[in-house]
Amino acid sequence: MADLALTRKLPGERQNLADAAFKLATWFFAVFVLVLLGAVIVALIDGSVEALRRFGPGFVLSEDWNPVKQTFGARAPMVGTLITSAIAMLVGIPISFGIAVFLTQLCPTWARRPLGVGIELLAGIPSIIYGIWGLFVFAPFMQSHIEPFLIDTLGKLPGIGPLFAGPPLGIGMLTAGIILGIMVLPFISSIMRDVFDTVPPMLKESAYGLGCTTWEVMWNVVLPFTRVGVIGGIMLGLGRALGETMAVTFVIGNAHRLSTSLLAPGTTISAALANEFTEAVEDIYQSSLVALGLILFVITLIVLSAAKYMLIRLQSRAGT
């Protein structure tokens, strides 16, 4: 009898064991994702301690970046990152909005999918391809056509004139910002499309029934209803633009100085890392670059968390 009971029980026990092991494994790797984020932060802090201790808070304020004298300040790349991302948003937000409106409201149903996939494929092109294309095709185009035009027109205006002063070099903040703007199009427009589709048809139909035009429905009904999600999508695009590396590295010019002109070469945090990290032999140089990376990571974490928070809020509202 005891033997029989044993053989009967054994398979069940083995299954229980397998069950517990499998569940533990899935739990372990879920926690692993959290540990990964923590480990990245710890490693970056550990690597940047030397620079932060040497330069203190002056690190983020100083513009001086001199590998020969071993003094480093993060202001130029930080400001460069913010300016290029701002240009990217100026280009990306209205265009993404237009694309989302077209694909959700105007486009004939049969063309929706191919056109949508076409826009999304922009996200599939690796950033280094944007870089090589930007350097050999887009920058010369900017230099010979767009920038002389900007210098002659906007450059002469009082107030904003200094933003468009200087020789047309082709490479610089403006070129990098515009390429970033193209790169974030698929991310922002796909989220806008998704959230526009969550608007209950009845709301839109009521507005159309009152005689509203498509523009009025978009502006007065759809946008207010989806505001949180739209902002979330924009923040997601901003997060991408802030950390984008290769495309910017090719066309930014890598100059560690601030200039008022958007046409002048500059640098961003990610471009400085890509260009200089493998050449940085001195500890303090390398540590300063890691500190730059830490700053970038913290900024993008904040932006992306805000984006995610807003999208979750929209989701939970749509769920109720």
Added chain:
Amino acid sequence: MAGPSALYQRRRMGNAVLLVFSLGATVFGLFWLAAILGTLLYNGFEAVSLEMFVQTTPPPGSAGGLANAIVGSLIMTFVGVVIGAPIGLLAGTFLAEYGHYSRISPIVRFINDVLLSAPSIIVGLFVYQVMVIHMGHFSAIAGAVALAIIVIPVVVRTTEDMLNLVPNALREAAAALGTPKWKVVVMVSYRAAIQGLVTGVLLAIARISGETAPLLFTALNNQFWSLNMDAPMANLPVVIFQFALSPYEDWQRLAWGGALLITFAILGLNIGARALASWGGTKSGA
């Protein structure tokens, strides 16, 4: 009478402006896709030849190909996926199958989505700090680990989404037969969602095969033929980066050839993954 009709005219004008603008925006977006692909074809086509696939990267001024870089990219992508995909698969399984009432699930989901968009150059920096410094030299395995870290959030996300699409009735039917939970997951949920899971892995491959920034500080580059995982290894993105910025014309031509190769491989993967997903969708919908 003049008032309302002027208002009406203005409203119609505003509407027309929006419609034209949105059409223009879509054309603008698609134009860049066409412009980039066109440039790649125009510049890269002459570089694509048999030599590109069989010879190694040359010193400036002599003939050569990209064979070592192509093989290096394939190896590191493969190892990266082999490390990253199972981790992502299991973590995604936890979120979809076990973690409904767990307190860590929303946190994992949130952090995973943040990691999904985090700058890839930071991943390179991280792997440099924890692996390259301790090993004392750049290596292919460090590059593969960096790529694996980028794979994980992509696979976690798609795995969870795809498992959530599996109808609960299937799981309940299996559970009612006395099937242990792990067997329900592996033999019912995974099987029902297999196309979606494969799609996720394909998208992850597409994502990492063009990544340059994380490889700069980890695998670096190698001018010679090398299959040693413990040494620097050539890879397409970094070779493109170095050759494109060089002043030598034959290097630049090879960079265009590599760019053409990598872009169409990635776009092919993207389209293939989409086709697989929608094919799976129509099948389960029917």
